[in-house]
Structures are given as structure tokens and as C-alpha cells.
Amino acid sequence: MSLKLNTRILAAPSLFPNSNPRGPSEIRFSNRWGKAKADLLSLSLLNQRCRRDQIRCCEKAGGGGGDVSKKTGVWWDLNTCPLPAGFDPRWVLPCIESAVEEEIGFHTEVTIYAMGNLEYISIDLLEKISSSGIILTHSPCDCIAKNPKGLMLFMDDWFGDDFSNPHPPGYVMIISGDQKMLDPWRFRSFGHTTFVAFPKGVRLLAPHAELQFIGELFEYVFAKQFVWETLLTDNLAQETLLYTCDYEPRCICYICDDVYEVCDEFITHLKSEEHRKELFxxxxxxxxxxxxxxxxxxxxxxxxxxxxxxxxxxxxxxxxxxxxxx
Ligand SMILES: [Zn+2]
CATH class of the missing domain: 4.10.810 (Virus Scaffolding Protein; Chain A)
Known part of the structure; x- marks a missing residue:
């Protein structure tokens, strides 16, 4: 089966200035290292330069070992890394499961959090994502993209939701087109093997002198770098098309700290006065x-x-x- 990956038109949320309404192929990273005389280099090129044939498992993770109790937490930034046009949201979970399994050699329980300012995503798509076993997380106000602790707080929740029985170090994947989200320094201290995915053609904007260092840092911190669209199409197997989800839907409002098990109620909440007050x-x-x-x-x-x-x-x-x- 061949999928045509059209450029998806994404509404530009003002709270995510790095998002580009012209689509993911046009996304440019913000220039964290200064604006003058910055050169552009595709992360895909960096990826090619930093070829990696083997998975590197962090010492704290205890190696690859085939431990089926290990889990994979995935944080998917819907605002800067949208679903390719024509791709069914139900296929995302099995595709990521398959991609991770191929890298580490055994199956893990994968939990995906689709996050961002969900008010910029169509209700139809939100409902489809929610019904596919992916957890919707409404998190606007730059609480993830600009606040370096935002994503870390999410991860903390996932790692240590039960202090008496915290998750053993496992696997993490961050999917985003925002350079701040992909900052490798964030992921060094957790002791998990970290994968990263970014949209095709996404560009890193940085002074030329910094590019090699950043490429090496990506290579050092991330066990595997995926191009988002390729990750999906490469792992689209026949059985993926027949995938049916048996997870209960879960939707989280990061603003109000509320959890919903019915997507309709969650969407109603996002439009409510109560939610607006909390946001204010x-x-x-x-x-x-x-x-x-x-x-x-x-x-x-x-x-x-x-x-x-x-x-x-x-x-x-x-x-x-x-x-x-x-
Ligand atoms: Zn709310």
C-alpha cells in the first residue's frame, strides 16, 4: 500500500510561534543561538551524518535485555508535528509500537500522549485520536514549548505516578517540530533510552559553528532519530490497518488538571467558562x-x-x- 503524504495545512497557533501554517515541510526552528548569520541545516542531513546502526541503551536502563516489563512513553506535539494527510490516527499507535520494537528487539507497552493547544485541532480529528488509544493532553500557554519544565512535568507524572512502584527505566520518544521541545539536554538525566521524531524537512536554525556540536549532541542523547512521516509509512503493515483499540479513552486538561474518559465531555470542557477562567x-x-x-x-x-x-x-x-x- 502506498500512502500519499500531502502537506497538511495546520492552523497557526499564536502560542506556538514555531508552527508554520504552510505545513511541516516549511517549519523552521527558532533561532535559540542568535539570529545573525545563521545557517540552516536539515536535521535529516544531521541524521545521515550521524548514522547509527545500533541502539544504545543507557546504563541506568540496564541495557536492551528483552525485559518486557519496560514501557515506552511517547509525547507527540500535535501543533508542530501533525498527522500526515490521509493517515488514519488509529494507525499511529501500532506504527510506533512496531518502530520501537524494531529498534530494541522486543515488545513494550506504548503509551502515547498527544499534546499541545488542542483548540487548533479539529474536533473530528481529536475524536479519532482519542478513540485510537492515544491520550489527548490539552497544554497551551507555551507550558510545554517555552517552559523547559513543562514536558519534564509530564514525564515525571508518567515515571512516578506511583512512588511505591515507579516505572522501571524504559523508553521515551518525543515527536515534535519545535527545537525547544527537542532540546537534547532535557533528556539526559532521566536514564531512559530516548528516541526522537521530527517532521520531514524540518530545519535547525543555528550559527554554523554550532551545527556540528548540535548534531553530535543529538547523536549522543537520542538512540534513534526518525523522520515522522517515514516512521509511520515504514511501519504500516497489513495488520496495522485492521488494528482495533481496546483502551479506554483518556483526555487531560493540563490547565485545570482534569481528566475525562469521554472525549465529547472533554471538548465541551475546553469550550466552557470554567476552563476559560482557569486559563485566565x-x-x-x-x-x-x-x-x-x-x-x-x-x-x-x-x-x-x-x-x-x-x-x-x-x-x-x-x-x-x-x-x-x-
Ligand atoms: Zn480545562
């Missing part, structure tokens, strides 16, 4: 937090200047060394 309160809180940070920043700048002046005196050597070290 959260935005206010974020604004106040930002103002507090700015205030702290001003204080630290004054302190830094004081230390700099002390360092200029003959008695300020220790201070100078400390500030340089910092």
Missing part, C-alpha cells in the same frame, strides 16, 4: 511570575556590577575568580 488565572500567574523574575534580574545585575568593581581592586581576586567561574 494561569496567564495572570505567569505574567506575575515573569515580572518577579525581571525584578530579581535587576537585583542580580546590581550585585554583579558590585562584584565586578570589587574584583577590580587588589583585594578582590577571589571575587573575580568566582564571577569568572560563574
Amino acid at each position: 488565572l494561569l496567564q495572570e500567574e505567569a505574567r506575575r511570575h515573569l515580572l518577579d523574575l525581571l525584578e530579581e534580574e535587576e537585583i542580580s545585575l546590581i550585585e554583579a556590577e558590585k562584584k565586578r568593581q570589587e574584583a577590580a581592586s587588589p583585594w578582590g581576586l577571589c571575587v573575580k575568580e568566582f564571577t569568572e567561574w560563574k
Whole structure:
């Protein structure tokens, strides 16, 4: 069977500035490393450069070992890495299961969280995703893309939802077209083997001098880099088409910290006044937090200047060394 992967038109959510309404092939990463004289390099090219033939399992994960108790947690950013046109959402779970299994050599229980600002996704698609065993997670307000702790909080929930019996280190996959989401530094400390998937043609925007380092960092941290569309089509087997889901639907509103087992009720909730109020309160809180940070920043700048002046005196050597070290 051949699937035609058309460029999907994605509504551009203002809260996700990296999303591009022209479609995933046009997505460009934000320039975290500066805007001047930045060069572009496709992550696909980086992937080719950093060919990897073998899976690398982290030491803490205890190797590949064939331990069927291990689990795979998948976080799929719907806003920057949409479902290719014509691809049935019901096929996503079995395709990812198959891709992970092929890499590690045995089957794991895969849980997928489809996250992002779901108000930009059609209700029809949300219902199909929910009925396919994928957990919908409404998480706007840049709580994932801009807040480095956002995704980590989700992962913490998944890893340690039961402290008396936390998940053993297993496998993680992050699917996104947003460079901030794919930042390899985030995934180094968890002790899980981490896979990454990004849309075809997604570009990394960074100063030329940084590109090799970033490529090496991807190579070091991620056990396998997938192109999203290829991951899906390569794992589309005959039995995938017949896949039926027996999971109970689950939908989470990250804003209100509510969980729904009926997708219709979840969608009704997203339109409710109660939800809007929570969203407003959260935005206010974020604004106040930002103002507090700015205030702290001003204080630290004054302190830094004081230390700099002390360092200029003959008695300020220790201070100078400390500030340089910092
Ligand atoms: Zn809500």
C-alpha cells in the first residue's frame, strides 16, 4: 500500500510561534543561538551524518535485555508535528509500537500522549485520536514549548505516578517540530533510552559553528532519530490497518488538571467558562511570575556590577575568580 503524504495545512497557533501554517515541510526552528548569520541545516542531513546502526541503551536502563516489563512513553506535539494527510490516527499507535520494537528487539507497552493547544485541532480529528488509544493532553500557554519544565512535568507524572512502584527505566520518544521541545539536554538525566521524531524537512536554525556540536549532541542523547512521516509509512503493515483499540479513552486538561474518559465531555470542557477562567488565572500567574523574575534580574545585575568593581581592586581576586567561574 502506498500512502500519499500531502502537506497538511495546520492552523497557526499564536502560542506556538514555531508552527508554520504552510505545513511541516516549511517549519523552521527558532533561532535559540542568535539570529545573525545563521545557517540552516536539515536535521535529516544531521541524521545521515550521524548514522547509527545500533541502539544504545543507557546504563541506568540496564541495557536492551528483552525485559518486557519496560514501557515506552511517547509525547507527540500535535501543533508542530501533525498527522500526515490521509493517515488514519488509529494507525499511529501500532506504527510506533512496531518502530520501537524494531529498534530494541522486543515488545513494550506504548503509551502515547498527544499534546499541545488542542483548540487548533479539529474536533473530528481529536475524536479519532482519542478513540485510537492515544491520550489527548490539552497544554497551551507555551507550558510545554517555552517552559523547559513543562514536558519534564509530564514525564515525571508518567515515571512516578506511583512512588511505591515507579516505572522501571524504559523508553521515551518525543515527536515534535519545535527545537525547544527537542532540546537534547532535557533528556539526559532521566536514564531512559530516548528516541526522537521530527517532521520531514524540518530545519535547525543555528550559527554554523554550532551545527556540528548540535548534531553530535543529538547523536549522543537520542538512540534513534526518525523522520515522522517515514516512521509511520515504514511501519504500516497489513495488520496495522485492521488494528482495533481496546483502551479506554483518556483526555487531560493540563490547565485545570482534569481528566475525562469521554472525549465529547472533554471538548465541551475546553469550550466552557470554567476552563476559560482557569486559563485566565494561569496567564495572570505567569505574567506575575515573569515580572518577579525581571525584578530579581535587576537585583542580580546590581550585585554583579558590585562584584565586578570589587574584583577590580587588589583585594578582590577571589571575587573575580568566582564571577569568572560563574
Ligand atoms: Zn480545562
